[in-house]
Amino acid sequence: MKIAFIGYGNVGAPLASHLQRLGHEVILAANDVSSESVQRALARNGGLRVATPKEAVSAAEVVFLATPFQANAAALQAVGEELKGKILVDCTNPVGPGLSHGLNNEQSGSEMVQKLAPESKVVKAFTIYGFENFENNAYPAYNVKPMMLYCGQDAAARTTVGELIAQLGWEPVDVGGLEQALHLEHMTLLWIRMVRVNGYSPHMVWAMLKR
Numbered sequence: 001m002k003i004a005f006i007g008y009g010n011v012g013a014p015l016a017s018h019l020q021r022l023g024h025e026v027i028l029a030a031n032d033v034s035s036e037s038v039q040r041a042l043a044r045n046g047g048l049r050v051a052t053p054k055e056a057v058s059a060a061e062v063v064f065l066a067t068p069f070q071a072n073a074a075a076l077q078a079v080g081e082e083l084k085g086k087i088l089v090d091c092t093n094p095v096g097p098g099l100s101h102g103l104n105n106e107q108s109g110s111e112m113v114q115k116l117a118p119e120s121k122v123v124k125a126f127t128i129y130g131f132e133n134f135e136n137n138a139y140p141a142y143n144v145k146p147m148m149l150y151c152g153q154d155a156a157a158r159t160t161v162g163e164l165i166a167q168l169g170w171e172p173v174d175v176g177g178l179e180q181a182l183h184l185e186h187m188t189l190l191w192i193r194m195v196r197v198n199g200y201s202p203h204m205v206w207a208m209l210k211r
């Protein structure tokens, strides 16, 4: 599958690298090929391709958005029409002062992303854990896979993203439409507080047990 990345820092680079190693064609959307973040991503995995933002998104079937939340509008505006009909995997989180919800719990960040890119199919995923779990998510001491919760309005887009999640070694858990994104964003805040404030290891994820 052809996958473009807008943003390849802590979150985007390990996901891009992992997907490339799985055999996908992964293209970094870059205004400046010589920028430090492009060079760091290429140093991590020389198999990543680089193209201008419009070229990268136009070539891709799936686009990952992994930018600081405040940069989302500018990043999406830069690729504009190219997002029409594409699956947009929103990895971003609105985090406000004191680890509060950045949009005052009134609207999720992903619903805002959907408004910014109305013709794309937004699926929120890869947001509920820290970046430390995105290139290597193996927890070999347990007999279950860690779960990755995801949501989005378009069922076919959720299926595609669920397949990518499974390929990356997670138990994909489809939690429904984009109205669930606000709840995922609160799970993110919970994880951040547990790990970054309360001292849990960042190598801590959740699993789903069913009977």
Ligand SMILES: NC(=O)c1ccc[n+]([C@@H]2O[C@H](COP(=O)([O-])OP(=O)(O)OC[C@H]3O[C@@H](n4cnc5c(N)ncnc54)[C@H](OP(=O)(O)O)[C@@H]3O)[C@@H](O)[C@H]2O)c1
Residues within 6 Å of the ligand: 006, 007, 008, 009, 010, 011, 012, 035, 036, 037, 038, 066, 067, 068, 069, 071, 072, 074, 075, 091, 092, 093, 094, 095, 126, 127, 128, 129, 130, 131, 132
């Ligand atoms: N950190 C985590 O553990 C974690 C976990 C899950 C989700 N998230 C969410 O994931 C998102 C990215 O976090 P991160 O920690 O990966 O951030 P980061 O390391 O700062 O990386 C951000 C990336 O976005 C790019 N970028 C910044 N402004 C841009 C713009 N206007 N247009 C295009 N690209 C732009 C940066 O490129 P340059 O370096 O060239 O500016 C960089 O590649 C955030 O929304 C965060 O809330 C973070």
